[in-house]
Every structure is written in C-alpha cells, then in structure tokens.
Amino acid sequence: RAELTESGGGSVQAGGSLRLSCSASLRPANTFYIGYMAWFRQAPGKEREGVAAIVRYNGRQYYDDSVKGRFIISRDNADGKLYLEMNNLQPEDTAVYYCAAFVSRLANPVQPSMLTSSSYNYWGQGTQVTVSS
Numbered sequence: 001r002a003e004l005t006e007s008g009g010g011s012v013q014a015g016g017s018l019r020l021s022c023s024a025s026l027r028p029a030n031t032f033y034i035g036y037m038a039w040f041r042q043a044p045g046k047e048r049e050g051v052a053a054i055v056r057y058n059g060r061q062y063y064d065d066s067v068k069g070r071f072i073i074s075r076d077n078a079d080g081k082l083y084l085e086m087n088n089l090q091p092e093d094t095a096v097y098y099c100a101a102f103v104s105r106l107a108n109p110v111q112p113s114m115l116t117s118s119s120y121n122y123w124g125q126g127t128q129v130t131v132s133s
Helices: none
Strands: 003-006 010-013 018-026 033-042 051-057 060-065 071-075 082-086 095-104 125-132
Touching: 003 095, 018 033, 018 095, 018 125, 033 071, 033 082, 051 071, 051 082, 060 071, 082 095
Parallel strands: 010 125
Antiparallel strands: 003 018, 018 082, 033 051, 033 095, 051 060, 071 082, 095 125
C-alpha cells in the first residue's frame, strides 16, 4: 500500500550538514492516509532509534534529545515529501537513516509513542550517513 524511498545520505566532516529526503507513494491513492512519519537511525551494533517525527495534520514535531537543536524534521504536504535537515553533524550521528510512516484508513489516527519503531508500519530501505572527525 505504501512505498518509501530515502535520498540525501552521504559523507561529511564533523560540523557539516546534510538534508535527507523521503518520497512516499500510496496505492490506492485517496483510500489510505499517512497519519505521521518519522526518521529513525541504526548504527552498527546498536538498536534502531527514533530521531524525529512529525504529525501530518497539525505538523507537531518530536525529537530525540540527542538531536534537539541540530536536526529539523519537516513535510511538504503539497508533494508529500518528508525531510530531515541535519546540522552540526557529529561522528556519533553516523548510521543508516530510515524513513518510516504509519499508513491507515484514518486521516488523523491516535498518536502513539512517536519515536518508537513499533508505531510505524512502513519503512524505507535506508540511506547511509557517515560523519568523520
């Protein structure tokens, strides 16, 4: 029903910036809705963790403490793309970053724990972000 595709990963030095994008397509359109979306990341040997999330209908944002003040999540409701602006990147930000979405027949579903992976039912393939010191 949904396909998510990330782009924008790469390698930067500490202090640099990157912007991730996620394109989402729903089939059939006008039947299913994306209630909320998020970015997660997974570093080698670590569990996947929520980085930032956004509610579709009101734009409310959620951030993990480790990225507050450095990362900004946004969504263009015109084209449906999700973005993650990452500033002042540090080596500990190195990970594969995943786009996630909750898709259902509800335009405004109840919001669960927004940075928990089990709250999402569709995932992208991931894009690598590497930050060197």
